[in-house]
Each structure stands twice: as C-alpha cells, then as structure tokens.
Amino acid sequence: MKKIYIHMVFIALLFTELSCANKEGQLLWLNESERVVFQNFQMLFISSIPEIKDVRLYTTAKPFYLNYTLQHDTLTISKPEAEGIIEGPAVLTINTEDQTHYFEFYLTNNKQFAQLIDYRSPKTVNPDSILEHQQIIHRIDEFRNIQNLNDGKLFFEQMLGVTEKVGAYYATENKPISCYYLQAGSAEEIPISVKKSTNGSAINIGPLKDKIGNPVSDGTNVNIQYTANQIRFKRSSVVLDGEVRFTLPPEIRISDVTAEIAGLESIEVL
Numbered sequence: 001m002k003k004i005y006i007h008m009v010f011i012a013l014l015f016t017e018l019s020c021a022n023k024e025g026q027l028l029w030l031n032e033s034e035r036v037v038f039q040n041f042q043m044l045f046i047s048s049i050p051e052i053k054d055v056r057l058y059t060t061a062k063p064f065y066l067n068y069t070l071q072h073d074t075l076t077i078s079k080p081e082a083e084g085i086i087e088g089p090a091v092l093t094i095n096t097e098d099q100t101h102y103f104e105f106y107l108t109n110n111k112q113f114a115q116l117i118d119y120r121s122p123k124t125v126n127p128d129s130i131l132e133h134q135q136i137i138h139r140i141d142e143f144r145n146i147q148n149l150n151d152g153k154l155f156f157e158q159m160l161g162v163t164e165k166v167g168a169y170y171a172t173e174n175k176p177i178s179c180y181y182l183q184a185g186s187a188e189e190i191p192i193s194v195k196k197s198t199n200g201s202a203i204n205i206g207p208l209k210d211k212i213g214n215p216v217s218d219g220t221n222v223n224i225q226y227t228a229n230q231i232r233f234k235r236s237s238v239v240l241d242g243e244v245r246f247t248l249p250p251e252i253r254i255s256d257v258t259a260e261i262a263g264l265e266s267i268e269v270l
Contacts, residue, residue, distance in 0.1 A: 027075070027094060027101050036090070039110045041079035043092065043103075048073065053095045059107055060088035084109045084143035114139040114147040118171040120180040125162050127185035127210050132161045135171070166214045184217045185210035190259050190266035200250045205259050205266075206243030215242030216261075226257040 028046040036043075047070060055077055057064040064080040077092070090107040093100050119136045137156040139147040146154055164182055171178035187208040195202045205224070208216040220239040225232065229252065237244045248254055259266040 029103060033105060035106045035108055037110055038079070038082075038085045038107055043075075043077040045075040045077075045094075046073055047075040049075075049094070049096055051096060053097055056093045056095070058091045058093070059085055060090070061086040066092075084112065084141075086143060087145050109141070109143060109145065112141040112143065114141045116172075118175075118178045120160075120171050120178060123179070124181045124183060126183050127212050127214070131163070131212070132159050133180060134158075135160050163212060182214075184214040185212075187216050187220075187261050187264055190222075190261060190264060192257055192259060192266050194254065194257060196254075198250060199247070201248045201252070201254045202245070203248065203254075203257060204243060204245050205237075206239075208239055208242050208244075208261070215239075220261060223260045224257065225259075227255045228252040230255075 026046075026048045030044040030046060031042075049070075052068065052070060052075070055066040055068045057066055057080060064082075066080060067078045069076045075094075085107055087108050088106070090105055092103040092105070094103075095101075117138055117140055119138075121134045121136070122130075125131070125133050135156075135158050137149070138154060139149060141147055148154060149156055162182060166182055166184050168179060168181045171180070188211050190205060190208065193204045195204075203224075203226075205222060208220070210216060216239050218238070218240055222237050222239060222244050224235050224237060224244070226248075227233070228248065237246065244259075
C-alpha cells in the first residue's frame with residue numbers, strides 16, 4: 001500500500017511539472033482559421049514563451065522565414081515577402097531553443113485573374129495517322145494555380161476533328177502553347193501525263209495530294225521508271241508544289257512511264 005501511495009505522489013508531481021512547462025511555452029492563436037489568405041497574412045498569438053528563436057512558414061512550394069514582433073505577450077507574425085503563392089496545405093512553426101509549436105492550415109490567394117488555356121495535342125497532326133486531336137481547357141492564375149472552370153471542374157476535355165489545310169493554327173490567338181500544325185500526308189494516287197512535241201517529251205507527275213486534298217510535302221521522293229529506245233531507265237526526283245516535272249529530249253523516244261512514292265505505285269502510262 002505504501003509503494004502504491006509513493007507511485008501516486010510521483011505521478012501527480014510529474015503531471016504538475018508538465019503542466020507548468022506547458023504554461024511556460026503556451027501559445028493561443030487569436031485569429032485562428034482553417035484557411036488563410038496569403039495576401040492578408042498576419043497571425044496574432046497570446047504568448048507566454050520568453051524567447052523565440054525563429055518563425056517559419058512551410059508551403060507546398062518553398063519555406064519562408066517570417067518576421068515577427070513580441071510585445072506585452074502579444075506575438076504578431078507578418079506576411080512573407082511575396083505577392084502570391086502556390087495554394088495548398090501549410091505549416092507554421094514557432095521555434096524556441098528546445099521546443100517547436102506547429103500550426104496547420106490551408107493557404108490560398110485572393111481571387112486573381114485566371115487565364116483560360118486551350119491546349120491541343122498532338123501538336124503535329126498528320127492525315128496518315130489521325131484527323132483529330134485532343135482539346136484540354138483549364139484556367140491558371142499568375143501564381144500557377146489551376147482554378148475551377150464555370151462548371152466547377154478543373155479541366156474540360158474533348159476530341160476535335162481536323163479538316164483544315166496544311167499550316168500552323170492557334171487555338172487561342174497569339175498563344176504559342178495553343179498552337180498546332182497540320183502537315184500533309186502521303187499521296188493518295190499518282191497521276192502521270194506525257195506530252196510529246198518536237199521539243200521532246202514533257203512528263204508531269206501530279207498533282208499529288210493527300211486524303212484531305214493537301215499537296216504532298218515539298219521534298220517528297222518520287223522513284224520514276226520509263227522505257228525509251230527499248231531501254232529501261234530509273235531516276236529519282238523530289239516533289240515541288242505538289243508535282244514532279246521533267247522533259248526528255250526528242251531523240252529519246254519514250255514508250256511508257258511509271259512512278260512510285262513510299263510503296264504507292266502509279267498506273268503505267270503509255
């Protein structure tokens with residue numbers, strides 16, 4: 001019984017000591033809030049801490065050392081030197097030599113102007129593979145926070161068909177991030193015409209167009225075969241403005257012409 005009494009006294013003394021220690025380092029957050037607006041940041045505490053080592057604010061992007069004043073048991077903590085912040089959970093720590101006090105809250109900005117971003121993917125559309133691309137719309141403010149759209153969602157997404165001619169296009173005028181490029185696809189067919197005259201044989205391969213009517217890209221290689229004077233000849237040319245043109249001298253009597261582009265063959269022309 002005596003041992004139990006001694007233990008009870010010891011626990012009571014320990015509890016009293018801890019209570020006194022807590023009172024010596026006590027902090028009461030006067031303007032406590034679950035959400036704190038960064039631009040209005042000022043925290044007020046009733047403090048019984050005799051000496052503070054430093055005050056720090058930990059945000060989702062970076063930590064800050066904060067300025068503070070302690071007068072007549074009132075601790076005032078000032079806003080960091082920044083215009084805005086990436087929003088998210090934050091932790092304030094008030095540190096002494098042997099103790100750290102933690103205060104958690106959610107840090108936001110004042111409502112800022114948010115820019116509407118219209119992003120397109122893929123950036124380069126080729127009719128050979130796809131004739132649509134993905135549109136993603138979102139709002140982002142000057143501090144790089146994504147804001148809700150009018151329907152409360154963060155993103156709007158849809159697939160858009162592409163029927164334009166070859167060129168660079170802006171989903172949003174003068175916004176490079178919204179730019180996409182439609183390039184020409186492969187030739188759908190290879191028309192060939194031959195015009196013979198006293199000046200020779202003028203051979204025209206084209207117009208060469210893709211499936212949506214765009215001229216095949218300049219520099220596309222065309223393999224050509226023709227028979228002249230009973231000899232089979234081969235040559236290569238490149239497309240310019242959707243066509244390949246060349247003339248054979250009159251002494252070369254051409255009898256047939258064929259062309260091939262990336263595995264696509266023309267009908268033989270006699």
